[in-house]
Amino acid sequence: MPPRLNPLPRAWQAWQSSSFRLALCFGLLVLAILAGTFTVYYVEMVGTASQQLDDYALRTSKRLLHTHGQQGDAGLQAEITQLLGDGIDSQSEVLIFQNRQGQVWAGNAVADMVQVRASPGLQDVMLEQEARHFLGRVQVHDLGQDRFLLAGSDLQPLSDIRDRYFKATGIALALVMALSLAAAVAFRYLMDQRAAALRRAMRQAGQGNLHFRLPQSRRSDEFSLLEQDINTMLEQLEQLVHGIRHVSNMVAHNLRTPLSRTLHHVQLAMDAPEAQRQSQLELVQEELQQLNRLFAKMLLLAEVESGLGQQRFAPLNLRCVLQEVLEFYDPIFVDRQVQLQIQAQDDAWVLGDSHLLANALSNLLDNFLKYGGDGACFALEIALQVSAHHVTLQLRDHGRGVPADALVRMGQHFFRASTHQQLAGHGIGLASVRAIARLHQGSITWRLASPGLATTLQLPRASAPGQNAA
Numbered sequence: 001m002p003p004r005l006n007p008l009p010r011a012w013q014a015w016q017s018s019s020f021r022l023a024l025c026f027g028l029l030v031l032a033i034l035a036g037t038f039t040v041y042y043v044e045m046v047g048t049a050s051q052q053l054d055d056y057a058l059r060t061s062k063r064l065l066h067t068h069g070q071q072g073d074a075g076l077q078a079e080i081t082q083l084l085g086d087g088i089d090s091q092s093e094v095l096i097f098q099n100r101q102g103q104v105w106a107g108n109a110v111a112d113m114v115q116v117r118a119s120p121g122l123q124d125v126m127l128e129q130e131a132r133h134f135l136g137r138v139q140v141h142d143l144g145q146d147r148f149l150l151a152g153s154d155l156q157p158l159s160d161i162r163d164r165y166f167k168a169t170g171i172a173l174a175l176v177m178a179l180s181l182a183a184a185v186a187f188r189y190l191m192d193q194r195a196a197a198l199r200r201a202m203r204q205a206g207q208g209n210l211h212f213r214l215p216q217s218r219r220s221d222e223f224s225l226l227e228q229d230i231n232t233m234l235e236q237l238e239q240l241v242h243g244i245r246h247v248s249n250m251v252a253h254n255l256r257t258p259l260s261r262t263l264h265h266v267q268l269a270m271d272a273p274e275a276q277r278q279s280q281l282e283l284v285q286e287e288l289q290q291l292n293r294l295f296a297k298m299l300l301l302a303e304v305e306s307g308l309g310q311q312r313f314a315p316l317n318l319r320c321v322l323q324e325v326l327e328f329y330d331p332i333f334v335d336r337q338v339q340l341q342i343q344a345q346d347d348a349w350v351l352g353d354s355h356l357l358a359n360a361l362s363n364l365l366d367n368f369l370k371y372g373g374d375g376a377c378f379a380l381e382i383a384l385q386v387s388a389h390h391v392t393l394q395l396r397d398h399g400r401g402v403p404a405d406a407l408v409r410m411g412q413h414f415f416r417a418s419t420h421q422q423l424a425g426h427g428i429g430l431a432s433v434r435a436i437a438r439l440h441q442g443s444i445t446w447r448l449a450s451p452g453l454a455t456t457l458q459l460p461r462a463s464a465p466g467q468n469a470a
Contacts, residue, residue, distance in 0.1 A: 023187035027180020034176055038169045046162050053137065053153040054122055056089065061139040061151035064095070068143065073097075076149070077106035084108050092157050094127060094136045096150040109136070111150055118142035122152065135159075194223045201230055210238040262287040313440075315465050318348040318357065318391055319384055325361045336369065336378050344384035348391045351462040352440045360436040363429040364395055364455060372397030372452065391459050398452040410446050433457075 060083070068076040080095045084107075096107035104110050109129040116125055118140045127136045138152030197214055204212035213234060214227040262284055269280035322344065333340060350357075368380055383394045402410070410430055437444040442459035 021184075023184035024180060027176070027183060031173060031176050031180065035173060038172070042165060042169075046158070046165065049158055049161065053092070053155075053158065056093070057122060057137065057139050057152040060093070060095070061141065061149070064149060064151055065141060068149070073105070073147070080106040089153075092154045094138055094150065094152045094154055096127075096138075096148075098148060098150075099146045100148070101146075107150075111136075111138075111148075113148060116140055116148075118148065124155070125150070125152075127154075198223075198226065198230065201234070205234060205237065210234055210241060258287050258291055262291075312353045312355075313351050314353075315349055315351055315462050316354050316357075317346075318350050318393065318459070319344050319346055321354050321357050322361060322382070322384060322393070325358050325365065328362075329365050332369065333378075338378040338380060341379075341381045342383075344382070345386045347464070348384055348386050349462045349464050350391050350440065350459045352459065356436045356439070360433045360457070361393075363433050364457075367429060368395065368397050368399075371402075372399040386461065389461055391461050393457040393459075394454065395457075396449050396452060396454040398449075401448050401451065401453045402446075404448065 064076060064079060067079040071078075076097055080097055083093070083095055094107075094109055096104060096109055096111060098104040098107065098110060098113070100113040102110050102112070109127040111125050111127050116123075120139070122137050122139050124135055124137050125140070127134055135155045136150075136152050137155055138150040141149040141151075143149055201212060201214050204210075213231050216227070216231075265280050265283045265287065269277050269284065272280055326340075326342075332338075369378075372378060372380065379398045381394075381396045383392075385392045385394070434444050437457060437459070440459050442457065444455065444457045447454050447456075
């Protein structure tokens, strides 16, 4: 015989599912609501019917007592006969005029008076009617001379209603429980089906496969939105990893050459005569200073791209930052005979870090001094414009520009145009400018100005400190 499967592990596995527990709890909540609703209906239906029977018994008993007091036994018998024959409540009313031995003078049943005592309240009494025994709720009056009046109702119809109600309620609640369990299992299965794709994507990403993408669904439910977010995250991770690999390769490439030159100069200094050793050591010092500047730029770029600079953001006037940077470069511009044209609006308030923005402007001016001349003339046009939502800084030189295919790659890590390969540099400056612009929720673009290159730095406009206070 094949071994019997133990259902406990499967049941425990289902209970471990959050979706199963959530659906089951929702089913139990519905069950509790239905149970409360059925209880209210029971109180309203059965309780009201029972109260109506009690009221009828008390009214009828009072009426019969009044008749007996006015007309005696004969009048009571006639009144009972009339009430039983009027067709009103004939299925449930109980009216009896009898003695203790069970002799009935009028009525539709007989009561065993051995266990019955007269009392002003209603009581449940076993009655007999045509060989049928049933329970009735009656009020018993002792009329004296071994005569008793019983007026009330048959409880059998009420018991039938109660039993049918309990049976129907039990079936309904059992059906709701079964449907809740089935819904919980189905809900768990559906959630597992939708979550399986998400888990598969996470496993693929954990294994390093960032090319994996979840299939796009036409639905717009929560899982579809989550799948879109995961695909976006995978794309960003793939780009980030690709960028890290590219940066690592470029760092290794850019460090290898100056390190090789430094080692070469050190070797020459060790082998050179005493008179030539000083010049070789000066070359070593210059190479190390260039490496130090490269690492400083890389550290600044890493800090900016990590977003740490946002902690120092404050409202500042970009025109003031531009003036301070231009004052620093003024001796260089005079020495290089730079023709400078400036148009700057005053109310150029932005939210940012003055040191980072000054560093970005310095990098742009350094690039202009390296590549912005045509060999004989240096001309730079600077325009600072303010609109409703942005502050725009434009720099336009009249140099040789860059190849058209290089425009889309400007600002990438360690990228240098083919026309600039022979000049000093590492391709870090414009990358830091772009990172600073992004940190300030802005952008930087380049276009060919024919002749020269036009650079546009756009930042979100901020309110002046006095306006914020207001």
